[in-house]
Amino acid sequence: MPRNRIIAAVAAASVLVLTACGTADTPTATAPSGALLPVKLQLQWFYQAQFAGYIAAVDQGFYRAQGLDVTLLEGGVDIVPQTVLAQGKADYAVAWVPKALASREQGAGITDVGQIFARSGTYQVAWKTSGISTAADLKGKKVGNWGFGNEFELFAGMTKAGLNPGKDVTLVQQQFDMQALLKKEIDAAQAMSYNEYAQLLEAKNPATGKLYTADDFSIIDWKTQGSSMLQDAVWANTAKLGDPAYQQQTVKFLTATIQGWAFCRDNAEKCRDLVVAKGSKLGKSHQLWQMNEVNKLIWPAAGGIGVVDGAAWQQTVEISQTTRNQTGDTVLKKAPEGLAYTNDYINQAIDRAKAAGVDVNGAGFQPATVTLTEGGA
The missing domain is CATH 3.40.190.10 (Periplasmic binding protein-like II)
Structure with a gap:
């Protein structure tokens, strides 16, 4: 599960502010003609089926077909993906929406460009x-x-x-x-x-x-x-979204990501095996359960996978502003400012994926019945 620490995100706020100028003016890397463009994606936890779509997009060559050489950066207890992104150490990051918005409020220049999980788990x-x-x-x-x-x-x-x-x-x-x-x-x-x-x-x-x-x-x-909040999303560097090269890269990245998740919807056992081979500490039956449950959070996607639903976003923001924990803290002090999310790039990616014959809605998705074994082996 996603457990990157919100405390760490807040603690890193001063670092984010200091690095904002550096990342804002850094041009997007370009690869020589015919070469693959290196791209880093920071995950928010250790390898597991929660990230199977990205793993599959690498393994099946979907990113390479878009001209991208994608490296997945494994998460961990003390890794805050949105901070890694804001500091320019990754090109994209996977993070829960409320935690990422808290980092934005502290100065992180990041934008939700693909709301992969449409539902809370x-x-x-x-x-x-x-x-x-x-x-x-x-x-x-x-x-x-x-x-x-x-x-x-x-x-x-x-x-x-x-x-x-x-x-x-x-x-x-x-x-x-x-x-x-x-x-x-x-x-x-x-x-x-x-x-x-x-x-x-x-x-x-x-x-x-x-x-x-x-x-x-x-x-x-x-x-x-009625108290669910948006979770796994793909976040991009807000300032770099002003660069046409980064815009194009983002569309290509999201196109391949859509293909990866559609592949895992239709090939759950294959994706289970890819995750296990990647080094997950969780067993095969547990990973197949996880793959099945994660698919439920994505599919069906009436508006297309990755599109931010305005009502779900607003509910997440309202809870973030109004709900207090035991110490009296809220996630956000005020509504997000600036480009907190955009559907521009995911919609372009959806059009490209559809043109390539990918089912981006999964209207016919039916979850499987998974039999768990002791310890998830």
């Missing part, structure tokens, strides 16, 4: 026997959350349900796994549909000797509670 999960099935049911409970900017959908959901997140629940700092819930140290745990939730279904019930099933748990899905 964040859950709050509880034992079915707990009676927790809505945000209102969290009152008086021990509620786990990761923090670091990942908590605002949860806090917005509780606030909407009439709860004061700082008083009506006991907040517990949760590790990036589900052990606290499995050990019943907390009543509800934060999870991504494509990662931590699967960890529950890969765990063995000591009472039966068999794996837990979905019937053992209840899920609060923030998409149905």
Whole structure:
């Protein structure tokens, strides 16, 4: 799951401001005629199926066909993708929208040019026997959350349900796994549909000797509670978008990226294998589950993959401005200024992909049924 730290983004603000002038005037690199143009994409976490479309676009030669030699930069605990981008150490970055907007407010010159995940994958999960099935049911409970900017959908959901997140629940700092819930140290745990939730279904019930099933748990899905926020997007350097060469490069990059994600929609097992071969620490059944769940966040894409939906964007911004966490902080102090997002380049890329015969909407997408094994092996 995406866990780049919002604290690190804020701490890097002074660096972003200092580097802004340097990146603004740096011309886009051009390759000799016939040569591939080197491009770096900063991912926001370690290699996993969350990034399968980019991995596939490299492996299948989609980027090369656009004249680009794309290098994927693996993320990690202390890597903030939007900071890497703003400092000129990458050409594009994958980051959650609210975290990237927080960095923009601190001076990072970045623009969302491709909203790949159209839907949020964040859950709050509880034992079915707990009676927790809505945000209102969290009152008086021990509620786990990761923090670091990942908590605002949860806090917005509780606030909407009439709860004061700082008083009506006991907040517990949760590790990036589900052990606290499995050990019943907390009543509800934060999870991504494509990662931590699967960890529950890969765990063995000591009472039966068999794996837990979905019937053992209840899920609060923030998409149905009206407090979901936009997540994985492709971010570009705002100042460099004034350069026609970078504009063309961006369209080419997005065209190949669309092809990569369409390939993974239609070849989930192949993309699972590509991710595993890339060195993921997660097993094959876990990665296939993740590939299937990630596809659900992208497809179907009525307006075309990567197009920013205005209503979803506005909801993300409003939650970012109005929802307070336990310390009273909001993600944003004011509405984003300047070119926070644009659909110009993704629409051009969609037209190119369609002309090449790529299904950019996935209207017929049907998720698979994935059988998990113990430990996700």
